[in-house]
Amino acid sequence: MSTAPRPTLIPFVKGHGTRNDFVLVDDRAGTLELDAQDVRRLTDRRSGVGADGVIRLAPSSTLPEGREVLVAEPSAEWFMDYRNGDGTIAEMCGNGVRVFAAFAESLGLADCARAPFVVATRDGVKRVTRDIDGWYCVDMGAWRFPGGQGAVTDGFDARVQAAGWTTGRPALSVDLGNPHTVVAISDESELTGLDLSAAPLVVPVPETGTNVELVVPLGEHRRDDGAVAGRVRMRVHERGVGETQSCGTGACAAALAVRAWAGAGAPDVWFVDVPGGTVRVRVLASGHVELAGPADLVFAGTIELSGRP
Ligand SMILES: N[C@@H](CCC[C@H](N)C(=O)O)C(=O)O
DSSP states (O other): OOOOOOOEEEEEEEEEEEEEEEEEEEEEEEOOOOOOOHHHHHHHHTTTTEEEEEEEEEEEEGGGHHHHHHHHTTTOOOOEOOOETTOOSSSSOHHHHHHHHHHHTTTTOOOOOOEEEEEEETEEEEEEEOOOTTEEEEEEEOOOOOHHHHHHHHHHSEEOOOOOOOOOOEEEEEESEEEEEEEHHHHHHHHOOOOSSSSOOOEEOTTTOOOOEEEEEEEEOOOOTTTEEEEEEEEEEEETTTSSSHHHHHHHHHHHHHHHHHHHOOEEEEEEETTTTTEEEEOOTTTEEEEEEEEEEEEEEEOOOEEEO
């Protein structure tokens, strides 16, 4: 075991995507070990930087999951090592991967307006581009309803009970690499008034936990280009974090669930309004789903990580 003291002054950049916020750490050397306690220290909103999660940028070759990705996609040089605020590891983060791309651009590792940036994640490869409005578009890959075709036919395979509800309501599980459970709320004032300070109960209890999206379908509208798009309002309680202002994989899950409930002929493009802004979800003919939205880097600093109890 090495006796060399690890560096305790960690430079970081703070970023967010529709106010889902992250501490970004540049570990191009691939030598920084962040444990769960470090993550909780970084994300603490009073004694740390404050964020929903931590994202470490590291060479894919330095992590087993990264090496696995490199076999299939040798250009996926950089790995998005995402951790929830409570220190747990999650497979994927949709807002995070956009912010990761903006961070990589700031380090000169990518130019998403010129060529897709190929990111290695625990959910495989994600390709990120930047459009003329400055939004980052991510091919999030394949998605599925774990309840199978039955879930699509019946529309539901689970029940969710939020605080104040006397009983569970029908919900749909959606797998975006990480787990989601989507429940529809009929009116916006009920959604606004919901107490999400505790995780809603989900039955059957998901083995590895779940992110819960509470959504109000807002109907469909014709856009200027003639295409029809759907709109959804959403609040989310994230596994390993609590209520957040936005969740990119959650927005994809919400759009996919509402589209399935709407039945044949439902639009492929959905705008998802979250407390922190709006993102766009597009269901692609390839069977993949695309997430688009802003990504902002807001400040940089250095934080002391020593003095662990
Ligand atoms: N905010 C993220 C999702 C982060 C991971 C999630 N909390 C989980 O544990 O699965 C997003 O934008 O997708």
